Amino acid sequence: MVISPVAEAATALRNVLTRSPGRFATPEALAALESGWKASYASANSNEEDIKVEDREALCSGLCRVLAALPSDQWTASLSALATPTVECLEAALQKAEELAGKGAE
Numbered sequence: 001m002v003i004s005p006v007a008e009a010a011t012a013l014r015n016v017l018t019r020s021p022g023r024f025a026t027p028e029a030l031a032a033l034e035s036g037w038k039a040s041y042a043s044a045n046s047n048e049e050d051i052k053v054e055d056r057e058a059l060c061s062g063l064c065r066v067l068a069a070l071p072s073d074q075w076t077a078s079l080s081a082l083a084t085p086t087v088e089c090l091e092a093a094l095q096k097a098e099e100l101a102g103k104g105a106e
Contacts, residue, residue, distance in 0.1 A: 010055035017062030021069035033063060034081050041085040 017024055024033060040051045040059055060082070067078045
């Protein structure tokens with residue numbers, strides 16, 4: 001079984017975030033993590049699939065640990081930032097499915 005560099009990086013980041021979530025609860029770190037999270041969906045939305053679902057799951061696991069370390073008044077905005085790329089990806093998949101279904105009905 002070959003493990004990709006992306007999978008290894010996602011697992012390593014998850015481990016670092018899980019072991020020291022408080023270190024990443026700063027505005028700067030959160031901005032960087034948000035940017036990386038959004039970038040992890042860019043390949044899925046462009047149909048390149050450079051980052052697999054399992055790798056995003058690993059990232060999400062670590063990010064959730066960081067979010068849990070935040071004060072509760074920051075959870076809503078942080079969870080929204082976490083959910084937005086996922087929702088956008090699902091919307092793109094739904095649109096693609098509808099397009100394919102439309103072509104099949106012709």
